[in-house]
Amino acid sequence: MIEISNLNKKFGKLTVLDGLDLHIDKGGIFAVLGPNGSGKTTLIKSVLGMVIPDKGEIKIDDQSVLGGWKYRNDINYLPQIANFPSNLNVRELINMVKNLRPKEASDKDLIKRFGLEAFLDKKLGNLSGGTKQKVNILLTFMFESDLIILDEPTTGLDPISLIHLKEIIREEKSKGRTILITTHIMSFVEEIADEIVFLLDGEIYFKGSSSELKQKTNQKDLEHAIAKLISKDL
Template sequence: MKDTILELNNVRKSYGNFQALKGIDLTLNASEILGFIGPNGAGKTTTIKVILGMIKAQGTSRVFDLDSWKDAVEIHKYLSYVPGDVNLWPNLTGGEVIDFFLMLKKQKDTSYKHELIKRFDLDPTKKCKTYSKGNRQKVALIAALSSDVSLYIFDEPTSGLDPLMETLFQEEVRQLKDQGKSILLSSHILSEVEQLCDTINIIKEGKIIEKGNLQDMRHLSMSNIRVSTEKNISGLDQVDYIKDYRLIDGYHEFKIENHKIGEVIAQLSQYEIKSFESRLSTLEELFMGYYGEEH
């Protein structure tokens, strides 16, 4: 099997006059976790449906070096998929649904299923029509995580789960990576993406607007500065490279581009710095930098 597990080149999809995808390029390598983030309507789920062969699009989408549309049945033998809103057969129990999915994957060893049922605190004897959204999500996650496949695609997988279950999901994903599996993770929980992903792709209005690992993307963000001085400072809010200036309890708080840190320290030193804190922006702050005008 190639090192490249999944590759999209210039994928385009239109619905009438609306262009949902405008030339998506995406690559997922072996043993990699790829984070795919963007607001609702940006094109994340449409892209995933193209990968899964659920929608036909222009351009090329290949998984395991097979065509997503023409070879969808073969591809699905080697991947597991969890959507953000799981619909299950109402008259089957959760346990029956999990067993059915494992049977489709021809999974002979089902021992891990029992461990996951216990860890996710799911009652597998209840019928699916009685489950809450969170419990339906657990059924799909257990079925996916107990399948021994090469690729896992998660589209908002922890939607409806409480924080404890989210943490458990993150532990499972790390374990999959340790086993050499590849994961495509679309998530609105940005801290989840930040903690788990090797590579991040940001999609906006059907286009990938930035990609790379988090360290690569730091150049797009700013450092958050918190400083106090012996002498009074005035006019910081007038400095062109200082953004979002605030004075709170005697501390000057603002944002600057990372390469300006030395310059601002030199400027502030004349006021006798008492304390100086610098923190890189989180992925969430970076993300809001792109989409802040939309929220």
């Protein structure tokens, strides 16, 4: 599904990605983890075409995506911060996004699932952070795509909405979709992810299941296993 080879990126004198190689199979849930400054955001934005690497190759389904843009129509992306136009209401935003993407959208079930019926005619600038995140999730999942990238998807969600999010992610996996997730919530990772991709100093430091990571680091829980990876005390 995704093949990344010798990816390099510098911002000034700071090396963010340093010869990174990564293979992601089609189908499954992959948690992209790492401390602040590890390169995970730059990696994700490189796949999305939002950052242009200095060197290397990115292929999706054996097709190079560097310099292209049409492939983005087949990616669903949930940004970490939902920066919506505050003067639009929720219904107007949904319709605007539908008009922008050349795909059929299905939003009615998501509106009902996240209890957004009462907010459709409310201005986005007047919504709480949690409600904006529900709208963010709706905009992401109302289109069908084989690759889904979720940046901190749990932010601001109440327990019921979090349950619905997990259900949707598992439903997408059952359809053979590939889901990349960045998050700092290790309990969420342990519950939902098939594999962990851990970045440190711009390189892939570990790739495998949470149980394999705990065994490798000789830790009983994922938080301590990650902490041991960060300290490089292996």
